Amino acid sequence: MRNLEIFNESKEYMPGGVNSPVRAFKDVNVNPPVIKKGEGAYIFDEDNNKYIDFVGAWGPMILGHCDKDVVNAIKNTCDSAIAFGAPTDIELKLAKHICTTLDNVDMIRMVNSGTEATMSAVKLARGVTGRNKIVKFAGCYHGHFEGFLVSAGSGVLTEGIPGCAGVPEESIKNTLIANYNDCESIREVFQKYGEDIAAVIIEPVSGNMGVVPAEKEFLEELDRLCKANGSLLIFDEVMTGFRVAYKGAQSLYGIKPDITTFAKIMGGGLPCGAYGGRKEVMEYLSPIGPVYQAGTMSGNPIVMAAGYAALTKLYNNTEIYTHIEKLGAKLQKGIEEAAKEKGLPIVVNRCGSMMTIFFTEKGRVTNYEEAKACDTKMYAAFFEHMLNNGIYMAPSQFEALFIGAKHTEEDIDKFIDAVKRF
Ligand SMILES: Cc1ncc(COP(=O)(O)O)c(C=O)c1O
Missing domain, CATH: 3.40.640.10 (Type I PLP-dependent aspartate aminotransferase-like (Major domain))
Incomplete structure (x- = not known):
């Protein structure tokens, strides 16, 4: 349990154990994995778990880790x-x-x-x-x-x-x-x-x-x-x-x-x-x-x-933008279909390789009020499920997930399969 050991010790020396608040995963009530390595679309934690990374350092890693x-x-x-x-x-x-x-x-x-x-x-x-x-x-x-x-x-x-x-x-x-x-x-x-x-x-x-x-x-x-x-x-x-x-x-x-x-x-x-x-x-x-x-x-x-x-x-390499748009569209469609089959009320907002899955009955999210009205408890449960299935997403309903150049169709399929199991 190196993850937990490191994170607990970090709390003694850095407020909340982190250098930027959202990294503490407080909104989703989960201990954050402590990341030691990144390679393309994947990151690895101190307990040697591998995740498909849809955070990408909160956006910068569009070319994947360690390009x-x-x-x-x-x-x-x-x-x-x-x-x-x-x-x-x-x-x-x-x-x-x-x-x-x-x-x-x-x-x-x-x-x-x-x-x-x-x-x-x-x-x-x-x-x-x-x-x-x-x-x-x-x-x-x-x-x-x-x-x-x-x-x-x-x-x-x-x-x-x-x-x-x-x-x-x-x-x-x-x-x-x-x-x-x-x-x-x-x-x-x-x-x-x-x-x-x-x-x-x-x-x-x-x-x-x-x-x-x-x-x-x-x-x-x-x-x-x-x-x-x-x-x-x-x-x-x-x-x-x-x-x-x-x-x-x-x-x-x-x-x-x-x-x-x-x-x-x-x-x-x-x-x-x-x-x-x-x-x-x-x-x-x-x-x-x-x-x-x-x-x-x-x-x-x-x-x-x-x-x-x-x-x-x-x-x-403009084909990178074609690639991430294609994967984004595939992911959006796959999530929407899986949610429909399961009767999960969601809205997926997307612009190219930026996307958020909102848990809401309202059918649309176009402003702050509508975003705030979403079911953050459901998001937290979804987040934990995805993390346990090797999918690393933003630990908050009010953040974006990012697709990058190194993601593959197979990575997207794994994401959609995990949604189906939620
Ligand atoms: C739209 C936008 N502006 C400004 C910032 C602040 O950038 P930084 O965290 O590098 O200070 C962020 C950070 O996420 C952002 O998303």
């Missing part, structure tokens, strides 16, 4: 470069690759996490517009920055209420909450605060209330309102970037955000983040402009090399 090109890039770099805190050719390579292959990014700033990317993007938008208020949507997660840790309250026009101890009222008084996929809600927010709104930040396909894709008309209305009111539109593509399509969710909807945030896949599995947009917006950043943002480790050469290897591989 040889990413590993070689890391090894080759760290022989001669670990950290300089100085300009490097490899950071230029990655920046240029991103700016020249994505549509709405002329310039980019590298940081070290998704949280850093979104909080910096908001500061930039405030600096550009000279306004303070930001709008976020109930159920969207943009990292642990204070201004984002606001509960939805009753939704429309709700001024922020702290959703986390240690967050002062002042930190969130400029955060407005609107309802996802609700045009009326966002119109009301703009009607009341339009001239004060620096930016609207949104996950164009949310993965943090479970997968809930935005409706096209909703994003179009949001884009229109931002333009009409001189507010910037920030697409948080930390999860969706390079995943739902190489060019992210914005390419699926045909919308051009002013700023886009990235992390996860763009670092090839190493700690990373970035935000980018139009040149005239990005040039507000120090040292050219007045918005100060900095980082000792930003643009770290090993991270840049891993990211460059991962992104160029994805860019040059």
